[in-house]
Amino acid sequence: MRGEAVDRLELRMRRILLALGIKPETPLALAFSGGLDSVVLLNLLVRCGLRNIRAVHVCHNIRPADELAREKVLIKETCMKMHVNLTIVNVKEGAIDQYASKARCGIEAAARHFRYRALVRSAQRFGIRTVATAHHADDQVETFLLGMVRGGSLRALSGIEPVRMLSASQGIYIIRPLLSFERVELFQYAMRKGIVWSEDSTNADTAFMRNKIRHVLIPLLNAEFPSWKTSVLSYVEQIREEHEFVERSAQKILHRLLAQVEGEELLDIELLKKERRLMRLAVIKLYLARLGGGIAASREAVEELDQAISSNKKRIEAGGFEFDLAEGFLKFCGKTRGSSAQAVRAISPLLDSYEKDQYFLMVPAAGTYRCGPYIIQISEYEHGSTLHDTPPATANSLVCAFFPFILRNRRAGDTVLGPAGQKAVDTYLKEIKIAARLRHAVPVIEDKDGIAAVIPSAFGNAASARPLLRDPALCQNKKMKYILLSMKGDSTINVRSKR
Missing domain, CATH: 3.40.50.620 (HUPs)
Structure with a gap:
């Protein structure tokens, strides 16, 4: 001052x-x-x-x-x-x-x-x-x-x-x-x-x-080895520098090993086998993180995958998820049946932002919310009322969902239970021709019963595509909100809900 x-x-x-x-x-x-x-x-x-x-x-x-x-x-x-x-x-x-x-x-x-x-x-x-x-x-x-x-x-x-x-x-x-x-x-x-x-x-x-450690171990070390902290801090710096070098090198290798197969970004196993084990493990971990969706990337899971690749296995379960290796590529297949792996996401009383998800918003009630690149506007209507200002073409966009629901981006393995049964979100996004590099950012509405809607209207040539919706029959005799999905501008999702 x-x-x-x-x-x-x-x-x-x-x-x-x-x-x-x-x-x-x-x-x-x-x-x-x-x-x-x-x-x-x-x-x-x-x-x-x-x-x-x-x-x-x-x-x-x-x-x-x-x-x-x-x-x-x-x-x-x-x-x-x-x-x-x-x-x-x-x-x-x-x-x-x-x-x-x-x-x-x-x-x-x-x-x-x-x-x-x-x-x-x-x-x-x-x-x-x-x-x-x-x-x-x-x-x-x-x-x-x-x-x-x-x-x-x-x-x-x-x-x-x-x-x-x-x-x-x-x-x-x-x-x-x-x-x-x-x-x-x-x-x-x-x-x-x-x-x-x-x-x-x-x-x-x-x-x-x-x-x-603070009250028992450190006082003992201070008494017996006065300069130990300086040594530890030196080791920390050296370990960090080496880790950063390995990660930078693994990023370069990963970029070289990625291949586009039927619109999906897969990891070439044969090329991966030529790398040293240290780099293989680092590349696999980076690849799993690239997939997103909370896929387990613990050291144990990464080592299991590396062992499976080295042993020429055709399929492997690791970290509570299944992977296919049969065609020379590492391909994520979803959560293992009966797995005790923690659910990727649950609606939380606090969290409306989540790092791995790119964007993640809990919507507890009517109002205006900002989430990632979108602005969501939610209005409620009394049960039985008619939305007079709604064009007839949007009637097919009504979806039922419980409050609170969440808006998040698409994750690998997502499925929607429609009138014809379960449908993979990835399959739907391929059908409406959304590029693989953009699919992770497609908005999804999810409540406690699962995915209620997938909204492609933010993505150029898919703007006119009908949302992938949950089977309306599942909403009968349940106290759910009925949500009308539409788009205004490039970064706004308007959502109206109706009791």
Whole structure:
């Protein structure tokens, strides 16, 4: 600030922001817990001249209500004092426990899942392309130790990335400007500046793996091996550089191995066999990610596929999904019958943006919503009313669906139960001549009973094609919404619903 000596941490932060291309006017969303790390980061950003910050606080509702209430008061007062916009996202009580049980993960992982989706949604809502989190050097060390304890891929030891894509479809990046700062430096800065912060009571609970590492393992290492953190951070950087090299090389190989077969992008198995195992595994993982739709790309699934390819098998089940290898190409065939693999997506009380899906929106009721490249307008009509302004030709576009429903892009393996039985969405998209490279972006409406409609009207020569709809007979005697699908302009879907 003018008239004050510039703190050394502020000088470091200015250099970091300059290197990241962050200017004073850059819109920035800050993950703001109210704890020491995020409050110090907010202060540093403001004192470095950033004037377009939106703090985003995600209340997970897994701590005592009185503690959460005090924390919210502090957060609001801090943002008001610093003239920073604030968004508070409340996760429905019990939703994190429910997700953790369903996804078979810990509470920490489930909370992180909700937190990052909320950050993407908030950034998207306010037209922000950069999200900042307050991860610091001590977090980096803890993440490395977590990876060592849990096991898994070498990628898990590459630590927290300083910059990475958070949502490819929205062009939203995440930055971690505090990664070179140790927690003790942040604490000392807070003391110098008289900064007040909130303490999360769960941070002391050693039932959580990260807390056990923080409060049990790290103090022991500090006592016995004073310079161990420097060594770990050096290893993290080396591992990340090698991982990035492998991934760049695998991307080039994947591009060379992809082949167009009957409008589908398939992986040439014979060419893949000529690569070293390390590159084969990296290429298969990238290919699975390219397919989208939540296809499992765990190390175990990738290794199973590689083994099947090397053994000349004709068909393989991996990660709860089936793959065909019979014609010299790796082809995704859908979910394994009776598989216990987690469902690709479920309607959530919070999530309306999902990274792998390109776009994903929960529609709870009538209103206007923005999702990916589309604007959805939803109106409700009383049961039995007539839409007088609807052209007769649109009568075939009525589809029944439960609220809440979701709008998302098409995924591999999608099917619709029509009057003539199940129909693969990919088959339908081929019939109406939508190019394979565009099919992943075709809008789909899905409710708790499955896919209700596939909407091709956003795609040029398919604009006049009739939507692929669920069998209307399935809607009889059920309290569903009846939705009329039409298109205005190149990026607007108008949806009317009728009780």
